[in-house]
Each structure stands twice: as structure tokens, then as C-alpha cells.
Amino acid sequence: MKRFLLALSIAMLFDPLLAHAAKPRAPLQVSIAAVQPGISAADIKPGEVVELEITGRTLAGADELNINVGLHGRVTLLSGETSWTGPAGKGEGKTLRITVRAPMHGNGKVSARISMSPSSGASFAAETEYIMGRNALNKPAALPEKKKDNKGREIREYRVN
Numbered sequence: 285m286k287r288f289l290l291a292l293s294i295a296m297l298f299d300p301l302l303a304h305a306a307k308p309r310a311p312l313q314v315s316i317a318a319v320q321p322g323i324s325a326a327d328i329k330p331g332e333v334v335e336l337e338i339t340g341r342t343l344a345g346a347d348e349l350n351i352n353v354g355l356h357g358r359v360t361l362l363s364g365e366t367s368w369t370g371p372a373g374k375g376e377g378k379t380l381r382i383t384v385r386a387p388m389h390g391n392g393k394v395s396a397r398i399s400m401s402p403s404s405g406a407s408f409a410a411e412t413e414y415i416m417g418r419n420a421l422n423k424p425a426a427l428p429e430k431k432k433d434n435k436g437r438e439i440r441e442y443r444v445n
Contacts, residue, residue: 311342311343311344311400311408312340312341312342312343312398312399312400312408312409312410313340313341313342313343313398313410314338314339314340314341314351314396314397314398314410314411314412315338315339315396315412316336316337316338316394316396316412316413316414317336317337317339317414318334318335318336318337319335319336319337319381320334320335325414325415325416325417326417328386328416328417329386330386330387330388330389330417331385331386331387331388332385332386333362333383333384333385333386334383334384334386334416335381335382335383336381336382336383336384336394336414337379337380337381338351338353338379338380338381338382338394338396339377339378339379339380340377340378340379340396340398341375341376341377341378342372342374342375342376342377342398342400343374343375344374344400345372345373345374346371346372346400347371348369348370348371348400349369349370349371349372349378349398349399349400350367350368350369350397350398350399350400351367351368351369351378351380351396351397351398352366352367352396352397352399353366353367353380353382353394353395353396354366354394354395354396354397355384355392355393355394356392356393356394356395357387357390357391357392357393358387358388358389358390358392359384359385359386359387359392359393359394359416360384360385360387361382361383361384362382362383362384362385363382363383364380364381364382364383365380365382366380366382368380372400382394386416386417387416387417390417391415391416391417392415392416392417393413393414393415393416394413394414394416395411395412395413395414396411396412396413396414397409397410397411398410398411
């Protein structure tokens with residue numbers, strides 16, 4: 285019985301490690317972050333100018349690595365390049381810096397896509413988004429009204445702007 289409990293304890297201890305080790309990692313990573321420290325996407329006010337850093341990294345060598353940045357929702361590019369193509373070695377990364385103006389109304393969005401086509405084998409891609417403005421975290425704009433459905437049960441409707 286002691287051996288069984290010991291084996292069970294060891295299995296429970298190492299199971300999360302084994303499950304994590306078995307998961308494959310994506311060969312590409314991409315991120316978007318504000319260059320200014322302490323600024324989050326939700327803090328950006330309408331019309332504000334912000335410098336963003338788009339970083340793409342490959343965990344495998346690539347003859348041709350592509351990074352493309354998209355501006356959506358009336359985000360205006362003030363400076364910087366929105367695309368890059370070139371070779372990348374294993375573990376290498378490429379960083380693009382752009383300066384943008386947030387839209388005057390609504391939430392602007394900056395998207396980034398990284399892709400690679402190795403000389404032999406499969407093609408891979410990864411994407412991410414950076415949503416600017418007060419509703420970027422998808423918080424309800426106000427407390428919901430109390431309503432009742434047709435059976436008299438209380439319901440609350442949440443709307444995200």
C-alpha cells in the first residue's frame with residue numbers, strides 16, 4: 285500500500301510537468317507593446333500619439349520571414365515601417381517601431397502578423413492585436429438595468445461599446 289501511495293504521489297507531482305513538456309511550441313511569436321513604460325492599450329486616449337514596438341521571433345531558421353502590421357479603426361501612421369521581409373536564424377527576432385495616432389472616436393486597433401515559408405517543410409504564421417481606448421478591456425460601459433424575462437426571472441443585460 286505504501287508503494288502504491290508513493291507511486292501515486294510521484295505521478296501526481298510529475299504529471300503537470302510531463303503534460304507541459306509534451307505540448308509543442310509555436311515556431312513563431314509576435315507581440316505589440318507601447319514603447320513608453322507604464323502605458324497599456326486601455327490608457328490611450330482619443331487622438332493621443334503613441335510609439336509601438338512590434339517584435340517577431342522565430343524559433344526555427346527561416347529563409348524568408350515576413351512581418352506585416354495593419355492599422356484599423358482610423359488609426360493613423362505617423363512614422364515607421366509597417367512591413368519587413370528577410371531571412372532569420374533560429375531564435376532571432378526582428379523589431380519594427382511605429383508611431384501612430386489613436387482615432388478621435390471609437391477604439392483603434394493595430395494588428396501584426398508574422399509568417400515564414402522555410403525552403404522545405406510547412407509554412408507557419410502567428411497574429412496578435414493591440415486595441416486602443418477605454419473599452420479595450422471589454423468592460424461594460426455602465427451598470428446594467430434590472431429587467432425581468434417572460435417568466436418573471438431577473439435578468440441583467442451587459443453591453444460592451
